[in-house]
Amino acid sequence: MGKPTSGVNASDFETSFRLGAEAWAGSQGASYGAQYTNNVEQAIRQATDALRQMGDSTGNKGLDYAKGDIAEIWHAETFNIDASRLGKTNVSARAPRDTGAADIRFGSSPDLKDAQLKYYKNGEETAKAISNPKYGQMEKVVPSDQLEEVKRTAETLKQKNELRRPEQAKQYEHTAKSASDRLKEGGVESKPLSEAEAKQMAKELRDGTFDPKKYGLHIDSVVKWSDIARQSGQAAVHAALFSLALKSAPLMMDMLKKAMQESAVDPGEFLLKGIDAFHDAVWDGLRGGIASFLTISCQSGQIGSMFKQASPDIIGAATVVAVNAIRNAIKLSRGQLTASEFADACLMDSIVVSFGLLGAAAGQALIPIPLLGSLIGNLIGGLIGTLVYQGSKSLIMTLAIDRGWTLFGFVDQNYTVPREMLARTGIHLIKLSSIQLNPLQLSTIQLHRLSVGRIQIEPLSRGLLRANMVGYI
Numbered sequence: 148m149g150k151p152t153s154g155v156n157a158s159d160f161e162t163s164f165r166l167g168a169e170a171w172a173g174s175q176g177a178s179y180g181a182q183y184t185n186n187v188e189q190a191i192r193q194a195t196d197a198l199r200q201m202g203d204s205t206g207n208k209g210l211d212y213a214k215g216d217i218a219e220i221w222h223a224e225t226f227n228i229d230a231s232r233l234g235k236t237n238v239s240a241r242a243p244r245d246t247g248a249a250d251i252r253f254g255s256s257p258d259l260k261d262a263q264l265k266y267y268k269n270g271e272e273t274a275k276a277i278s279n280p281k282y283g284q285m286e287k288v289v290p291s292d293q294l295e296e297v298k299r300t301a302e303t304l305k306q307k308n309e310l311r312r313p314e315q316a317k318q319y320e321h322t323a324k325s326a327s328d329r330l331k332e333g334g335v336e337s338k339p340l341s342e343a344e345a346k347q348m349a350k351e352l353r354d355g356t357f358d359p360k361k362y363g364l365h366i367d368s369v370v371k372w373s374d375i376a377r378q379s380g381q382a383a384v385h386a387a388l389f390s391l392a393l394k395s396a397p398l399m400m401d402m403l404k405k406a407m408q409e410s411a412v413d414p415g416e417f418l419l420k421g422i423d424a425f426h427d428a429v430w431d432g433l434r435g436g437i438a439s440f441l442t443i444s445c446q447s448g449q450i451g452s453m454f455k456q457a458s459p460d461i462i463g464a465a466t467v468v469a470v471n472a473i474r475n476a477i478k479l480s481r482g483q484l485t486a487s488e489f490a491d492a493c494l495m496d497s498i499v500v501s502f503g504l505l506g507a508a509a510g511q512a513l514i515p516i517p518l519l520g521s522l523i524g525n526l527i528g529g530l531i532g533t534l535v536y537q538g539s540k541s542l543i544m545t546l547a548i549d550r551g552w553t554l555f556g557f558v559d560q561n562y563t564v565p566r567e568m569l570a571r572t573g574i575h576l577i578k579l580s581s582i583q584l585n586p587l588q589l590s591t592i593q594l595h596r597l598s599v600g601r602i603q604i605e606p607l608s609r610g611l612l613r614a615n616m617v618g619y620i
Contacts, residue, residue: 166496167529168393169431170467170503172386174521176435177463179382180442183234187447188366190231194224195359202352210353214345215266217352219250221345222264222288225338225364226253226330232369234378238335248281251288254332262286262330266345270296274304277326278318287321291328291339298323338363367448375449379440386435391428430474438466464504471496495536502532 201220205213219242226240240253249261263285265277270293277287278301289297305319330337340348344362351357359365441462445454475492478484484492503525510524570576 165394165427166499166532167503167526168390168427169434169471170464170500170529171507171521171525172390172431173434173438173463173467173470173500174460174504174507174525175389175463176379176382176386176438177442177459177466179385179435180378180439181446181459183378183439184366184370184443184446186234187228187231187369190224190228191359191364191366191369194220194228195364197224198348198359199352199357202349202357205349206353210346210349211268213349213353214342215264217349218264218266218288218290218340218345219244221340221348222262222330222337223251223253226332226335228364228369229337230335232371232374233335234381235333235335238333240330240337249285251330253330260286260332262288264288266290266342268342269293271300273297274300274319274322274326278304278315278322280314280318282318284321286330287326288330288337289326289328290342290345292341292343294326294328297326301326366446370443370447370449372449375440375443375447378443379436382439383432383436387428387432390431391424394424394427430470434467434470437470438463441466460504460508464500467500468493468496495533498536499529499532502535503529506531 197220198217201216202213205216208216223240223242230236230238237255238253239255240251242251243249248263250264251262252259253262254260263277263282265273265287266289267273267276270289273289273293274297277289277297301319301322305316305323308316308319328339348357348362360368363369438459442457442459444450445457445462446459448455472493475484475489479486479489506524506526506528507521508524510527511520514520514523566576
């Protein structure tokens with residue numbers, strides 16, 4: 148065989164398509180994670196801004212009055228933060244700040260609930276105020292440090308008023324049974340706030356010393372490991388389903404073409420290729436899930452503040468390369484790949500995935516359609532990456548032939564002289580299948596004249612014997 152050649156054939160295109168789809172799965176998983184952390188951080192920023200605005204608007208009120216207004220904003224906005232944490236975009240809360248009886252409206256539209264809040268100095272006063280008949284059957288939220296006292300007081304007042312004021316007794320009964328220190332709807336909850344915390348927060352907002360981190364308004368405190376696991380699982384499912392659809396499309400087109408040409412379809416071939424597509428989809432789901440998990444873990448500060456600025460694109464690409472390396476390492480351990488083939492696969496993944504990443508960014512900028520632009524750009528970038536890889540591989544093999552480089556095991560070097568060349572030099576080759584030894588007779592020695600014939604010299608050269616193997620040719 149001669150010098151290595153370059154170029155992209157049908158097999159190379161299939162490889163670039165496969166790697167492009169894998170890179171896209173990792174990229175989308177990372178983007179899914181980045182979008183999640185961005186939504187949570189945006190909800191936290193909105194809560195902080197709303198609290199500061201309310202602090203400014205209550206500057207002419209005493210702290211005992213201002214704390215109630217602050218509590219309304221607190222419960223509405225922390226409810227929204229929790230909805231973002233759980234990924235529930237259809238649930239929200241707001242404090243209307245109008246003349247209506249409801250302090251907060253919350254839930255999923257159009258089925259919204261009304262809530263009334265009271266933050267008085269002690270539980271007895273709070274229980275009396277929030278049991279006003281005009282609040283009817285509204286949800287009732289009270290300070291977390293007064294909740295038990297409010298319930299006890301409401302139960303006592305209910306019993307006292309059962310005979311004289313039965314309607315008021317019903318209000319006290321409702322308070323005793325339903326009063327809570329938080330809003331609740333569909334698994335989403337606001338964050339409890341005590342009377343002392345509400346008053347202190349009002350003071351800090353007025354003084355300009357309010358620190359949201361002190362009250363847990365920071366993504367490090369909001370996002371939990373269980374949230375990361377849940378979102379990563381969703382990202383994995385999305386990546387797997389999209390991969391299955393993407394890789395099944397060429398299969399369906401091929402089967403349709405054969406059916407039109409041959410008027411028949413081989414069910415066995417269809418099933419085999421379908422199983423391969425499903426198997427690839429599982430791995431793509433793994434890539435998307437891991438990329439999402441790492442992205443949220445980094446950007447939420449769960450693994451340290453130094454990783455909070457990590458790029459989702461880099462995380463996605465690194466995840467794909469790492470997962471592919473693990474998959475190839477399994478094949479290597481089973482003897483399905485040689486060491487040089489393993490190194491070749493890892494190098495190809497790195498180059499093609501990197502170009503796919505650049506192509507996805509460019510494609511999304513040129514085609515601002517969600518998913519479509521990044522997908523097309525990823526596939527084109529992967530094809531360009533394949534061309535670059537083939538060119539660089541040709542250069543590496545040429546240098547390996549001329550210089551004897553192995554490039555960390557990427558190229559095997561085998562300079563065993565071929566048997567046919569040894570035979571042409573007159574060397575008798577031993578076949579080890581059977582060896583018979585005859586005794587040496589030294590009684591007589593006959594010397595014959597040596598006639599030297601013409602010597603033929605044929606120099607050996609180095610070249611490519613097979614894939615990534617350099618030796619004598």
